Amino acid sequence: MFISGKCNLCNGPIIKINSTQFGQRCIFCRSTPIHRALGLAFADIRGRGALPADAAVYEMSSRGAFFNYLSKQYKNLQYSEYYDDVEPGAYKAGVQCQDVQRLTFGDASFDVVTSTEVFEHVPDDIKGYREVYRVLKPGGHLVFTVPLADTDKTVERAVLKEDGSIEHLLPPEYHGDRIRGSNGVLAFRTYGADIVDRLNSVGFSASIERYNSRKERVSNNAVVIALKG
Numbered sequence: 001m002f003i004s005g006k007c008n009l010c011n012g013p014i015i016k017i018n019s020t021q022f023g024q025r026c027i028f029c030r031s032t033p034i035h036r037a038l039g040l041a042f043a044d045i046r047g048r049g050a051l052p053a054d055a056a057v058y059e060m061s062s063r064g065a066f067f068n069y070l071s072k073q074y075k076n077l078q079y080s081e082y083y084d085d086v087e088p089g090a091y092k093a094g095v096q097c098q099d100v101q102r103l104t105f106g107d108a109s110f111d112v113v114t115s116t117e118v119f120e121h122v123p124d125d126i127k128g129y130r131e132v133y134r135v136l137k138p139g140g141h142l143v144f145t146v147p148l149a150d151t152d153k154t155v156e157r158a159v160l161k162e163d164g165s166i167e168h169l170l171p172p173e174y175h176g177d178r179i180r181g182s183n184g185v186l187a188f189r190t191y192g193a194d195i196v197d198r199l200n201s202v203g204f205s206a207s208i209e210r211y212n213s214r215k216e217r218v219s220n221n222a223v224v225i226a227l228k229g
């Protein structure tokens with residue numbers, strides 16, 4: 001077994017299990033380069049003094065390598081899942097349900113909000129960004145990943161209509177998740193570099209940061225960082 005790196009989330013060894021971008025896995029926490037790039041982004045923000053150990057953190061999932069890292073680092077951690085059959089704020093199997101388009105948290109509740117590959121699945125992402133802006137404290141950060149195409153403009157793939165039906169503008173693209181299975185979740189859009197403009201339109205100061213680390217096997221992985229100034 002060839003050890004190719006060391007995980008910044010748990011100090012575990014990273015091995016190459018295949019040649020895709022997800023193939024560089026930590027043996028201990030199962031992190032991918034996406035999770036480790038988020039860890040590098042958190043370390044950056046912490047270095048600027050904006051993320052103390054008692055920070056109020058909200059993560060939009062209840063499992064996985066980055067969730068496990070957050071739950072060790074931050075005592076004041078809120079987390080949730082999205083279930084389409086549960087009212088936001090209610091619990092299912094001990095986990096709170098939240099819809100990022102209508103969060104049940106109060107204004108200025110969090111120092112940092114974070115998610116991994118979520119916003120491309122949110123029907124009205126701008127509404128979601130507005131809600132995250134509302135629940136962040138002034139000076140708080142939204143730190144997240146989405147699949148980013150090497151294009152300037154975001155391509156809308158599908159629209160959720162008022163009657164609840166979905167209009168497909170392009171052939172549907174589904175991504176796997178732990179709850180809905182390997183082909184369970186529709187991607188409403190493919191983001192381009194203008195994701196920054198979408199975030200700035202609701203008040204954030206946003207940027208796309210690219211992370212590289214040989215030691216941690218992170219190679220040009222993008223993390224979007226949006227500051228509520």
Ligand SMILES: [Zn+2]
Binds near residue numbers: 009
């Ligand atoms: Zn790890």
